[in-house]
Amino acid sequence: MIRKYVYGTPFDTEAVVGAYDLGADQPPWLTVSASGRRFSCPLEEEDQVYGLGEQVRGINKRGWRYVSWCSDDPYHLETARSLYAAHNFLIVTGPTRTFGLFVEHPGRVTFDIGDTKRDLLTIETEGEGVALYLVEGGGPWEIARSFRKLIGRSYIPPRWAFGYGQSRWSYFSADEVRQVAAGYREAGIPLDMIYLDIDYMEGYKDFTVNTEAFPDLAALSAELKEEGIRLVPIIDAGVKVEEGYPVYEEGVSKGYFCQNEDGTPFTAAVWPGWVHFPDVLNPEARAWFGDWYRVLLDQGIEGFWNDMNEPAIFYSRARMEELAGEKEKRMASGKTEPEALASMREEMGTLSNRLEDYRSFWHNTPAGPMRHDAVHNLYGGSMTRAAGEAFARYAPDKRILLFSRSSYIGSHRYGGIWTGDNYSWWSHLLLNLQQMPGLNMCGFLYTGADLGGFGADTTEDLLLRWMSLGLFLPLMRNHSTLGVRRQELYRYPDSRAAFRLMVGLRYRLLPYLYSEFMKAALRDDLYARPLAFVYPEDDMARQVEDQLFIGESIMIAPVYTQNAKGRYVYLPERMKLVRFRTLERWDEEILEKGHHYISVALDEVVFFLREGHLAPLSAGGACVEQVTAEDLTLLSFGDGAAYEFYWDDGVSTDYTDPAHITWLRAGSPKEAFHEHPGN
Ligand code: GLC
Secondary structure, three states: OEEEEEEOOOOOOOOOOOOOEEOOOOOOOOEEOOOOOEEEEEOOOOOEEEEOOOOOOOOOOOOEEEEEOOOOOOOOOOOOOOOOEEOOEEEEEOOOOEEEEEEEOOOOEEEEEOOOOOOEEEEEEOOOOEEEEEEEOOOHHHHHHHHHHHHOOOOOOOHHHHOEEEOOOOOOOHHHHHHHHHHHHHHOOOOOEEEEOHHHOOOOOOOOOOOOOOOOHHHHHHHHHHOOOEEEEEEEOOEEOOOOOHHHHHHHHHOOEOEEOOOOEOOEEEOOEEEEOEOOOOHHHHHHHHHOOHHHHOOOOOEEEEEOOOOOOOEEHHHHHHHHHHHHHHHHOOOOHHHHHHOOHHHHHOOOOOHHHHOOEEEEEOOEEEEHHHHHHHHHHHHHHHHHHHHHHHOOOEOOEEEEOOEEOOHHHOOEEEOOOOEOOHHHHHHHHHHHHHHHHOOOOOEEOEEOOOEOOOOHHHHHHHHHHHOOOOOEEEOOOOOOOOOOHHHOHHHHHHHHHHHHHHHHHHHHHHHHHHHHHHOOOOOEEOHHHHOOOOOOHHHOOOOEEEOOOEEEOOOOOOOOOEEEEEEOOOEEEEEEOOOOOEEEEEEOOEEEEEEOOOOOEEEEEEOOEEEEEOOOOOOHHHOOOOOOEEEEEOOOOEEEEEOOOOOEOOOOOHHHEEEEEOOOHHHHHOOOOOO
């Protein structure tokens, strides 16, 4: 049951599309301040808190103060309050009650989950106007599903987007891209995507191509597609200010950019230098910006990643002018220029993403003009929506790959997300795992982190361990920043066989992983499940922070500490350990419920099968298009194991045809393959 409580006049974020009742009486345990901006309720000792999507810390979010304020923060430290997203949904579950709360509010929201006071949950919005949705009925898993139903079906990418992707800031030319494709081909490691970072553009101008480096993008895209590889270019939020550049000219003449108080376009600096931000909260401007993606779609591009859309601001024109004035002032009082600048180090170091800037520009929303800070958290997701809505107009029957850095609940219907600029740190490998369930609860199923780590030099062992987690996650992309050690897998000759196994296994497991993803998307379910949800009665399972269920059959327990030769794993019931040493052969061992030390060599992949369940394996392939569901091998535990298998063409949007579902049974895969539900 879902009830909505309204305080003040909330801004309609369009997050909610499902049914709810209007709540009459507030629940007695919820205290609401007179301002209608602060909500608190006691937490019992045993209560656990889940959700909040892209955030720091564990799967259980209790014990920290989190702030929803989409931020370009590249460090993702344990002490961060905000990352790139605003996912205002949490679930409290304990011995006496379980409920979910969604805070519909587009500005800053603080979730103090037993931080200030260990036994108190306090949610506070900065601005007025809040719609609170209270979700009740069943355990935490049911609550998560009810909430997902409320916010509508999650974005579904084409099946090829479940392949492995290689990215780098940047591949600077068509030849470099060809070398990457050749590197993978020669190493015998499958590949489906090569990502183009900002340097494919001319002067970092959205929807342009640097034709010196990429003389014929359409031809390159077609050439790679022959090998089953797609090019996926980046699109940034800021549109370069440059006369003669049509996106800029049109945006200015139509008034489609975010505006200063005086109606002139707001100007900030990002990669291209001065930019204006398209006002994607204005439906007309959103449609206009979305239409520009056609420039690339028409060149054979079928996927995009949207970036810098918090929006990230390196500095604004106003802050720059202020700084110049301050320098003049200091020089007038006797300092030389270097002295003046030296005395202003602090001011210069804090220029980016400033609140004064977010408070200085405006959107034309359907509800009238809104100052940016009041609706800040909707910006990035609305850019995703611009693209998603354009794709639905342009190619309604075709799936286009789309994921974003910034997001809010609601934008999960238009695209996936990646979790931004992590580091090549072991702690970020664990964070990758811990973020997954919360993201799924908030609607983001097609998601993943930069495998190997974005910032800093990776190490070969970290990359191996990270890949053996990444192969189970929907968005499987290796990405790294300028200047750090290269992360393309073929560059590590000693680990080539191991990488071939890890990526190859992804393609062998694709029928299972894709089927689990599709069922999760179509049934508002979780793809990555915390053990606490699967075994709510098991005290030990409820505390597990470093294992996950991937769909119904497979439990993963990746190694995430350097030099470890294995790890302790908790089995909430008897399970079958599956150990892959080569792509063709694996060992199986049945283990009893309880704690086990499991050795896992750097070049192996280990996972666990739940009793009574199975996972179909394909013969593999060099790209997703080569993977078929014809000759499935069934990895199973238990004679009666049955599996509801979803398989469609992977490209069209006709998801609900019952012919996509087949039942597989252990023992007779071939026969069972043609058995449809109801037969
Ligand atoms: C941002 C993105 C990163 C990208 C870089 C350059 O930091 O998060 O993925 O490589 O910008 O475009």
